Amino acid sequence: MGATPFLRMENIHKRFGPVIASAGVNLEVEEKEIHALLGENGAGKSVLMNILCGVLSPTEGQIVFKGSPLRLGSPREAIRHRIGMVHQHFMVVPNLTVAENYVLGHGSPLRVIRDMKQVSTRIRELSHRYGLDVRPDARIHDLSVGEQQRVEILKVLYHGVDLLILDEPTAVLTPQEADRLLALLRDLVADGKTVIFISHKLDEVMRVSDRVSVMRDGKVVFTTRTAETNPRELARMMVGRDVLMDLPRAQTSPGRVVLAVENLSCNNELGLPAVRGVSFEVRQGEIVGVAGVSGNGQSELALALVGLLPAASGSIRLNGEEICGLTSSEINHRPLSHIPEDRHKMGIVLPLPLTENVILQRYDQAPFSSRGMLRFGEITEHTRDLIRRFKVKASHPGEAIQNLSGGNQQKLVVARELARNPDFLLINQLTRGIDIGATELVMQEVLKQKEKGKAILLISTELEELFAICDRILVMFEGQFLGEVPPDRARLEEIGLLMAGNREEAQRLHNRAGAIEA
Amino acid sequence: MDDIVTLGFIATTLGATWRLAAPLVYASIGEVFSERAGVLNIGIEGVMLVGAFAGFATVFWTGSLALGLLMAVAGGALMGLLFGLFTITIKADQIVVGAAMNLLGLGLTAFLYRTYFVSTGRGVEIAPSLNLPGLSDLPFVGEAFFRHNILVYGTLLVVIAAVFILHRTSFGLTLRAVGEHPKAVDIAGRSVALYRYGAVLIGCSLAGLGGAYLTLGHSNQFVEGIASGRGFIALAVVVFARWSPIGAFFVSLLFGLFYALQLQLQAQPALHIPYQALQALPYVMTIAALILVRNRVDTPSMLGVPYRKG
Ligand SMILES: Nc1ncnc2c1ncn2[C@@H]1O[C@H](COP(=O)(O)OP(=O)(O)OP(=O)(O)O)[C@@H](O)[C@H]1O
Ligand SMILES: [Mg+2]
Numbered sequence: 001m002g003a004t005p006f007l008r009m010e011n012i013h014k015r016f017g018p019v020i021a022s023a024g025v026n027l028e029v030e031e032k033e034i035h036a037l038l039g040e041n042g043a044g045k046s047v048l049m050n051i052l053c054g055v056l057s058p059t060e061g062q063i064v065f066k067g068s069p070l071r072l073g074s075p076r077e078a079i080r081h082r083i084g085m086v087h088q089h090f091m092v093v094p095n096l097t098v099a100e101n102y103v104l105g106h107g108s109p110l111r112v113i114r115d116m117k118q119v120s121t122r123i124r125e126l127s128h129r130y131g132l133d134v135r136p137d138a139r140i141h142d143l144s145v146g147e148q149q150r151v152e153i154l155k156v157l158y159h160g161v162d163l164l165i166l167d168e169p170t171a172v173l174t175p176q177e178a179d180r181l182l183a184l185l186r187d188l189v190a191d192g193k194t195v196i197f198i199s200h201k202l203d204e205v206m207r208v209s210d211r212v213s214v215m216r217d218g219k220v221v222f223t224t225r226t227a228e229t230n231p232r233e234l235a236r237m238m239v240g241r242d243v244l245m246d247l248p249r250a251q252t253s254p255g256r257v258v259l260a261v262e263n264l265s266c267n268n269e270l271g272l273p274a275v276r277g278v279s280f281e282v283r284q285g286e287i288v289g290v291a292g293v294s295g296n297g298q299s300e301l302a303l304a305l306v307g308l309l310p311a312a313s314g315s316i317r318l319n320g321e322e323i324c325g326l327t328s329s330e331i332n333h334r335p336l337s338h339i340p341e342d343r344h345k346m347g348i349v350l351p352l353p354l355t356e357n358v359i360l361q362r363y364d365q366a367p368f369s370s371r372g373m374l375r376f377g378e379i380t381e382h383t384r385d386l387i388r389r390f391k392v393k394a395s396h397p398g399e400a401i402q403n404l405s406g407g408n409q410q411k412l413v414v415a416r417e418l419a420r421n422p423d424f425l426l427i428n429q430l431t432r433g434i435d436i437g438a439t440e441l442v443m444q445e446v447l448k449q450k451e452k453g454k455a456i457l458l459i460s461t462e463l464e465e466l467f468a469i470c471d472r473i474l475v476m477f478e479g480q481f482l483g484e485v486p487p488d489r490a491r492l493e494e495i496g497l498l499m500a501g502n503r504e505e506a507q508r509l510h511n512r513a514g515a516i517e518a
Numbered sequence: 519m520d521d522i523v524t525l526g527f528i529a530t531t532l533g534a535t536w537r538l539a540a541p542l543v544y545a546s547i548g549e550v551f552s553e554r555a556g557v558l559n560i561g562i563e564g565v566m567l568v569g570a571f572a573g574f575a576t577v578f579w580t581g582s583l584a585l586g587l588l589m590a591v592a593g594g595a596l597m598g599l600l601f602g603l604f605t606i607t608i609k610a611d612q613i614v615v616g617a618a619m620n621l622l623g624l625g626l627t628a629f630l631y632r633t634y635f636v637s638t639g640r641g642v643e644i645a646p647s648l649n650l651p652g653l654s655d656l657p658f659v660g661e662a663f664f665r666h667n668i669l670v671y672g673t674l675l676v677v678i679a680a681v682f683i684l685h686r687t688s689f690g691l692t693l694r695a696v697g698e699h700p701k702a703v704d705i706a707g708r709s710v711a712l713y714r715y716g717a718v719l720i721g722c723s724l725a726g727l728g729g730a731y732l733t734l735g736h737s738n739q740f741v742e743g744i745a746s747g748r749g750f751i752a753l754a755v756v757v758f759a760r761w762s763p764i765g766a767f768f769v770s771l772l773f774g775l776f777y778a779l780q781l782q783l784q785a786q787p788a789l790h791i792p793y794q795a796l797q798a799l800p801y802v803m804t805i806a807a808l809i810l811v812r813n814r815v816d817t818p819s820m821l822g823v824p825y826r827k828g
Contacts, residue, residue: 055705076707091702093695094819103688104695105706111688351823 041407255284539774548724563749564623569726594726
């Protein structure tokens with residue numbers, strides 16, 4: 001390391017009232033490296049990076065970038081120094097188009113926007129060049145989270161940066177997209193850029209980074225060359241204990257059918273067919289996985305199951321009762337839980353306290369309400385209990401949920417839904433943004449539900465997540481199920497082929513494997 | 519009925535519709551700016567009163583219509599600055615401050631009017647109608663569309679300018695973003711507060727102009743509470759128009775039509791409807807509109823929410 005590193009953050013402190021998010025962080029990043037930043041949920045990674053790009057002002061500390069001190073607390077200053085960040089929670093404006101988002105904040109405010117066509121053309125060019133599929137004319141609120149993430153990443157590349165900060169960019173990408181992104185990061189570094197990369201996925205970190213820093217309780221506790229460490233050591237550094245990478249699974253035999261879906265079809269918001277005649281069952285004591293590249297109808301399937309998207313045809317029976325066509329509030333009173341894919345859009349209400357978020361669907365039910373009055377004692381006690389059981393990092397139950405780190409918000413949603421003790425549990429992305437220690441915890445809790453005889457449907461773009469806890473995996477492609485595969489890592493290639501819509505090739509592979517076994 | 523609905527009646531009604539819609543167009547398009555940036559200003563009734571009074575007083579003393587309009591805009595802007603100070607900088611509740619603005623506008627103008635003008639009883643000269651050679655003399659069309667004063671024609675200019683600014687300039691783009699996702703704007707290096715001030719100032723200036731129309735373009739007098747609820751109706755217009763300036767123009771015309779019909783029908787002795795019922799028409803329609811329009815999709819998501827930087 002030279003005398004003046006590319007970036008040096010010195011003794012950074014940040015408090016939010018009583019909460020200490022940064023407790024004297026020191027971090028050095030070299031030019032043209034990919035520097036991975038690891039840490040448990042709430043360790044202070046996002047806060048530190050937000051300080052670096054000027055969104056938050058530290059209480060104390062300084063930053064030296066390319067040899068000169070950075071004026072802190074000014075996004076403009078960061079932009080001027082060509083520091084760009086892809087935020088953990090999207091910073092694109094939903095009612096604008098992609099292209100409008102890209103020109104937002106650039107050029108003189110009094111400028112007349114005449115060059116939208118050129119902007120679109122350039123976006124298409126870059127989209128092609130970097131392999132990130134982005135349509136310039138799409139409105140953000142019509143896009144899935146995966147698409148929004150691509151929009152975010154390309155936005156930073158569009159403006160051109162020297163230091164690129166990515167806060168959990170792969171959390172909402174499919175494995176294929178994530179692979180492409182990692183390759184892209186390598187290319188960018190070869191192009192002379194420097195990257196700071198936050199992720200909870202240790203394999204990605206091992207594959208792509210040059211150096212790793214681990215944060216704990218608002219401090220960087222460990223920095224090393226990636227080549228000189230391994231996932232086990234990193235996990236121990238983060239969590240402070242050894243983490244189980246493989247969970248023990250109890251064998252349960254599936255009981256009666258809880259959810260029976262027959263010939264279900266529905267259209268997406270644009271009125272195009274998204275789910276095209278799917279039929280399946282979920283039984284007591286089994287976890288059924290749905291794999292697929294995002295955008296193949298999984299989101300619509302989930303929404304249709306909970307009554308948020310009208311079905312065009314088909315039936316959905318829960319415990320034998322037809323629930324297709326019921327309103328979402330009627331469905332809310334059935335024994336069904338839903339962990340949605342986009343926690344901000346559907347899972348929580350950001351400005352409300354944890355307590356009110358915890359009773360969102362049950363505010364009118366005992367024990368949280370009696371004779372039309374809320375019972376705050378019960379509500380607070382229940383919230384405390386969830387916080388304790390799921391190790392949610394929050395200062396108190398009355399805190400606004402937007403103050404929690406991303407992973408802790410997710411943990412609270414999972415905790416809330418599991419606590420409703422439903423017969424059927426619909427999960428769309430279980431561990432999105434959750435650290436490895438908490439992933440272990442959350443997965444164990446879901447497995448406990450299964451042992452209690454719950455029927456669980458787990459939709460995920462994360463094959464690891466599916467392999468870890470599912471009993472069988474359905475592969476979805478263009479709104480249909482192309483096949484069912486057991487959660488066996490040996491069958492990975494077959495699943496990959498099915499996800500790409502190549503049924504014949506998958507069948508051939510399957511037969512060949514069968515022949516070899518025989 | 520036949521003898522009431524003649525061609526002449528229609529022409530007069532159409533002409534009156536546009537005239538009566540004019541103050542609503544100014545106020546509601548102004549409020550579109552404000553609300554698109556996330557600031558709900560329910561105080562525009564008070565701002566209109568200040569504009570009405572400032573315009574009236576200026577013309578009374580100087581005789582200059584241009585100066586009167588300028589002072590009306592300035593008065594509105596001053597109210598906007600006050601509103602912004604409390605809601606944007608101090609981050610007080612927008613509804614509470616808005617209510618205070620209404621009281622301030624009403625009280626202040628009444629006080630000043632009684633102090634300086636009530637004994638004079640003299641009016642001012644109202645803006646002359648601009649007769650366009652040829653067009654104004656056309657039968658029917660002339661009366662309906664081409665015998666208005668500059669403030670009525672000005673509504674067209676305001677709509678076009680509003681659409682242009684909101685949808686074709688960088689300022690407008692950022693302003694729309696500020697009401698939806700202020701943090702994204704902050705990160706893009708623009709000051710959320712500055713844009714909100716800009717939006718509120720535009721909004722209140724236009725409301726001031728709308729108020730001035732009442733004293734300088736419509737009647738020639740200032741009367742206490744002369745806005746008579748138009749500021750509140752403008753709020754309804756914005757919702758009904760789904761936060762679009764063009765929408766606001768046409769919805770204002772619709773309300774203008776109710777006002778016009780109400781006046782025209784009162785003048786028809788053949789109809790035996792109590793005039794109070796007719797007078798209530800615009801207000802009843804406001805309530806009906808607000809009940810019928812339940813679309814929440816277009817509402818700026820951060821409407822009424824102050825922005826706090828971390
Ligand atoms: N605006 C805020 N107000 C109060 N507390 C905050 C605020 N922002 C962050 N915090 C707190 O600061 C701590 C660090 O949060 P941060 O978002 O940096 O975590 P993180 O390491 O990014 O976690 P994750 O992996 O879950 O994203 C958390 O305890 C969080 O609750
Ligand atoms: Mg984070």
